[in-house]
Amino acid sequence: MSRWLALEKRPDPLRWMPYLVPMASVVVALLSGAPILYLIGVDPWTAYRAMVWAAFGDLYGVSETLVKAIPLLLLGLGVGVAFRLGFWNIGAEGQFYLGAVGGTWFALSAPDWPALALQPLMLLMGFAAGAVWALVPAALRLYARTNEIITTLMLNYIAMLWIDFLVYGPWKDPQAFGFPFTPPLPQAARLPTLAGSRVHLGLLLGLVAAVILALLLWRTRLGYELRIIGWSSEAARYAGLPIARVTAIVISVSGGLAGLAGLCEVAGVQGRIQHGLSPGYGYTAIIVAWLARLNPWGTIVVSVLLGGLLVGSDMLQIAMGLPIAVAYLFQGLVLFSVLGLEVFVRYRVVWK
Amino acid sequence: MTPSPVVALSGITKRFPGIVANDAIDLEVYAGEIHALLGENGAGKTTLMKILYGLYRPDAGHICIDGQAVMLRSPQDAIRLGLGMAFQQFSLIPSLTVAENIALAVPSSGLRLRLHDIAVRLGTLSQRYGLPIDPWTPVWRLSVGEQQRVELLKLLYRQARILILDEPTSVLTPLEARGFLRAIQAMATSGLAVILISHKMDEVLAVAHRITVLRRGRAVVTVPRSEATAADLARAMIGRDLRPPPTRPLSAPGEVVLSVRDVSVREQPWQPALHGISFDLRQGEILGIAGVAGNGQRELAEVLVGLRRVTAGSMSLQGRDVTHATPREMIRLGVGYIPEDRLGSGLIPQASILDNLLLKEYQHPPFAYGPFLRYRVACAQASRLLSAFQVTAPSLHTLVGTLSGGSQQRLLLAREFSTQPILLIAAHPTRGLDAGAIEHVQHALLEQRQRGCAILLISEDLEELVALCDRIAVMYAGTISGIVSAAGADPATLGALMTGDRALCRNSLAEMPR
Numbered sequence: 001m002s003r004w005l006a007l008e009k010r011p012d013p014l015r016w017m018p019y020l021v022p023m024a025s026v027v028v029a030l031l032s033g034a035p036i037l038y039l040i041g042v043d044p045w046t047a048y049r050a051m052v053w054a055a056f057g058d059l060y061g062v063s064e065t066l067v068k069a070i071p072l073l074l075l076g077l078g079v080g081v082a083f084r085l086g087f088w089n090i091g092a093e094g095q096f097y098l099g100a101v102g103g104t105w106f107a108l109s110a111p112d113w114p115a116l117a118l119q120p121l122m123l124l125m126g127f128a129a130g131a132v133w134a135l136v137p138a139a140l141r142l143y144a145r146t147n148e149i150i151t152t153l154m155l156n157y158i159a160m161l162w163i164d165f166l167v168y169g170p171w172k173d174p175q176a177f178g179f180p181f182t183p184p185l186p187q188a189a190r191l192p193t194l195a196g197s198r199v200h201l202g203l204l205l206g207l208v209a210a211v212i213l214a215l216l217l218w219r220t221r222l223g224y225e226l227r228i229i230g231w232s233s234e235a236a237r238y239a240g241l242p243i244a245r246v247t248a249i250v251i252s253v254s255g256g257l258a259g260l261a262g263l264c265e266v267a268g269v270q271g272r273i274q275h276g277l278s279p280g281y282g283y284t285a286i287i288v289a290w291l292a293r294l295n296p297w298g299t300i301v302v303s304v305l306l307g308g309l310l311v312g313s314d315m316l317q318i319a320m321g322l323p324i325a326v327a328y329l330f331q332g333l334v335l336f337s338v339l340g341l342e343v344f345v346r347y348r349v350v351w352k
Numbered sequence: 353m354t355p356s357p358v359v360a361l362s363g364i365t366k367r368f369p370g371i372v373a374n375d376a377i378d379l380e381v382y383a384g385e386i387h388a389l390l391g392e393n394g395a396g397k398t399t400l401m402k403i404l405y406g407l408y409r410p411d412a413g414h415i416c417i418d419g420q421a422v423m424l425r426s427p428q429d430a431i432r433l434g435l436g437m438a439f440q441q442f443s444l445i446p447s448l449t450v451a452e453n454i455a456l457a458v459p460s461s462g463l464r465l466r467l468h469d470i471a472v473r474l475g476t477l478s479q480r481y482g483l484p485i486d487p488w489t490p491v492w493r494l495s496v497g498e499q500q501r502v503e504l505l506k507l508l509y510r511q512a513r514i515l516i517l518d519e520p521t522s523v524l525t526p527l528e529a530r531g532f533l534r535a536i537q538a539m540a541t542s543g544l545a546v547i548l549i550s551h552k553m554d555e556v557l558a559v560a561h562r563i564t565v566l567r568r569g570r571a572v573v574t575v576p577r578s579e580a581t582a583a584d585l586a587r588a589m590i591g592r593d594l595r596p597p598p599t600r601p602l603s604a605p606g607e608v609v610l611s612v613r614d615v616s617v618r619e620q621p622w623q624p625a626l627h628g629i630s631f632d633l634r635q636g637e638i639l640g641i642a643g644v645a646g647n648g649q650r651e652l653a654e655v656l657v658g659l660r661r662v663t664a665g666s667m668s669l670q671g672r673d674v675t676h677a678t679p680r681e682m683i684r685l686g687v688g689y690i691p692e693d694r695l696g697s698g699l700i701p702q703a704s705i706l707d708n709l710l711l712k713e714y715q716h717p718p719f720a721y722g723p724f725l726r727y728r729v730a731c732a733q734a735s736r737l738l739s740a741f742q743v744t745a746p747s748l749h750t751l752v753g754t755l756s757g758g759s760q761q762r763l764l765l766a767r768e769f770s771t772q773p774i775l776l777i778a779a780h781p782t783r784g785l786d787a788g789a790i791e792h793v794q795h796a797l798l799e800q801r802q803r804g805c806a807i808l809l810i811s812e813d814l815e816e817l818v819a820l821c822d823r824i825a826v827m828y829a830g831t832i833s834g835i836v837s838a839a840g841a842d843p844a845t846l847g848a849l850m851t852g853d854r855a856l857c858r859n860s861l862a863e864m865p866r
Contacts, residue, residue: 220723224707224714231700237659238689238697239711240680 021345022291022302025337033333042320050319051312061311063197067269069307070199071096071261071278073206075285076303077213078257080294082134084217085250086230091137091152092258093282094159095130099259100266101163102129104182104273107189108171115188122189123205123263130259131252133159138251142244156282167275180275191268200268202261206303209257210296217296226250258282280328284310287335306331356419358383358545359404359514364413366399373399375569376413381514386536386546388556391566392589394757394784397549400566401516404547405437406430417514436512438503440519446492450474450485450502457506470509477508481538482531496646497528504535514545521555522812525644526847533559551589553582565589605822606635607670609775609806610656615665615675617651617830626651626830628665633775633806638797640821640838641810643850648830649810650692653779656808657689658682669775683712688773690764690781692810694757698764701753705745708752709734709767741766742792758789765796776800779810794820814846826850 034044055065075092082089103126110118137151173183191201217223225246229236236243266273288306292298313327357380366374373396381387389397402408404415406424415422417433424430444453451471471487478485483501491499500520507515521529537559540546550556556563564574565588572588610633619625626648633639641649654660658679666675669685691698699708710730713719718729734748743762745755752760782790797820801807811817817824818838825835826849834849
């Protein structure tokens with residue numbers, strides 16, 4: 001009988017595999033990106049070295065990496081917790097924008113408030129706006145059984161068009177010479193930054209959120225309910241778990257964190273809302289969450305890693321004249337490798 | 353019988369992680385023969401046949417068809433060689449007609465769909481083998497028995513010479529089963545080879561020419577029908593003499609725990625409804641629910657635990673109205689539930705033993721502490737339960753999906769019994785378990801009955817029902833067609849009730865205790 005390569009289920013899923021797969025997938029992504037870079041006419045080795053140097057080579061690089069990591073961390077945590085519930089929230093991008101709008105609205109309508117009063121409420125508004133935007137597909141799934149992958153995705157476009165409407169229309173800064181900007185946020189609304197860098201309060205918020213989520217997942221009743229529903233909604237129904245309530249809470253948190261990310265990007269980095277506020281952070285966050293295996297601690301590490309990838313790709317764009325598409329290409333390759341290598345966690349290759 | 357076998361398997365071995373599903377099995381099947389594969393669940397019957405049908409690849413061994421060694425890479429290869437397999441799960445498309453379903457199963461020649469030609473050939477086939485069917489009926493309007501016929505006709509239409517039938521009668525009423533077996537006999541007479549997978553002794557003894565018994569992945573013995581006795585086969589199947597079923601100590605049923613009155617559930621697509629179900633269930637009583645699968649048993653269980661909404665009628669638990677109670681309220685009131693799909697809803701295979709044991713009690717002290725969960729307390733309680741119910745597992749953090757079926761069921765029982773329920777709904781609690789685990793489950797149920805628990809036992813195993821139950825209710829088409837005392841229940845009466853034939857059994861049902 002001739003022999004073939006075949007996949008066979010592992011008797012015990014390997015313990016160290018979950019950590020190896022994310023590492024291996026980054027390596028695989030870089031390896032498979034090399035021939036593409038070569039075809040564009042760039043030496044892959046030089047390019048990769050330049051990327052790593054730009055992202056992690058000096059203090060400035062690291063700080064820029066962290067600036068990019070902040071939205072990815074908040075978004076990744078939000079997306080991850082929804083995924084754990086079995087709710088495929090692809091709408092982080094839209095929730096990000098809505099959070100930016102909610103907080104900006106508050107900051108612009110209370111320009112004379114002191115920072116200590118303004119900032120907490122502004123952050124809260126950002127969180128709330130993102131949460132409400134996410135609750136729409138959650139309610140549709142709970143009460144109309146719509147597929148949340150479709151609804152969350154569609155709501156992204158609606159959110160983005162709303163932003164465009166605002167920045168080209170009613171919220172357009174009259175002093176911006178026709179550019180699609182809102183007026184700048186009052187100084188009191190600008191988040192405090194780490195001395196001399198652009199790293200802002202959002203980093204702390206993200207780390208605190210990760211700690212709270214980890215506690216929630218593994219130490220609380222809500223976390224237990226969340227995990228059960230995510231594993232088996234049938235079992236959750238059987239045991240009488242409050243599925244609607246848990247879904248509502250978890251999705252509010254998911255959308256809220258995305259909203260917070262959006263607001264932090266406005267109040268911490270850009271200072272105003274503009275067309276194209278997010279370079280697709282909401283989608284990159286899906287890769288972050290998946291690469292971190294939906295684990296809050298892992299999300300911290302992976303968001304820094306992918307933040308570095310973004311900074312590195314910017315470097316390629318600026319210094320080597322490569323198109324921005326190269327960054328998306330690497331993100332795609334990473335996600336593709338994660339999903340592809342995932343199979344080896346549960347299966348092994350055998351000759352048979 | 354022709355001198356050389358059409359199918360010859362030699363030394364077939366197949367390992368799955370943790371078990372040897374098939375261990376050097378030899379099997380020969382001749383044209384014109386009905387060859388029964390007999391064995392308990394998990395003995396390796398289906399695995400062996402999936403190998404023969406090209407779905408699995410053996411780790412060792414050879415397959416010969418018509419004396420030629422063959423290499424089956426897929427079912428397509430097997431079909432080309434004249435094999436045909438009918439699975440327990442039908443693969444029909446409900447919205448299409450019978451003829452259209454057949455058309456899907458045969459490779460078409462050309463672009464035109466010649467449904468009429470198919471219908472004509474179907475007519476000939478169904479006449480020859482006694483499988484009457486209307487080719488123009490949509491499949492969803494057919495009964496389960498008729499759908500089974502379509503599956504079989506599909507194989508015959510493809511001109512299969514070697515038919516593999518995986519427990520074909522398990523979803524049929526006794527009457528339908530008889531007709532089906534007659535059709536199989538007609539096929540064998542016309543020269544086809546039939547491999548009949550079954551764990552039902554009586555049907556095997558009725559139609560098979562030769563019988564091969566599998567036990568724990570090994571072919572224990574192959575005997576011609578004439579030399580086989582039920583006792584020998586049973587011994588070969590389970591490896592020892594059949595123990596007498598557990599004895600049911602007498603107990604005087606106490607007060608009414610559950611009272612169900614005219615409960616109806618509205619029909620939903622593809623699901624049978626319940627119509628006017630009424631019964632009482634007392635303390636320390638086991639009420640059996642017999643019936644062919646899909647006649648409303650599952651729906652009844654779901655209604656009783658609050659998972660399905662009642663559209664008419666009422667239910668009360670210890671005098672309290674629970675007609676519209678939620679699953680959580682029913683659990684709090686002391687209703688335990690062993691669902692039919694153990695790993696689908698009763699247990700979570702991806703979760704640890706600890707998380708599974710916590711499922712129904714996590715929100716109460718001492719496990720809950722404000723919004724927090726006290727895992728240390730939960731661990732202690734879980735360890736106690738594991739030893740009390742003799743569940744063997746490496747640790748509390750072992751994933752439930754990696755446990756054996758028997759251990760999983762013990763775990764489920766441990767959780768459901770740990771709260772001392774006043775009412776227990778047990779749906780097919782012994783299905784798919786080996787003999788040892790079955791005994792454990794049956795004894796555990798009787799212990800609960802002794803404790804005063806009221807038990808509703810849904811089962812398809814009439815012997816089990818007669819052995820364990822005080823009374824047996826039979827369900828047919830969403831109604832209870834009769835309730836008989838288990839002491840006086842005979843298979844003929846139950847069989848008639850299972851087909852909804854009241855006239856046939858009116859005499860034996862002079863008095864029907866409610």
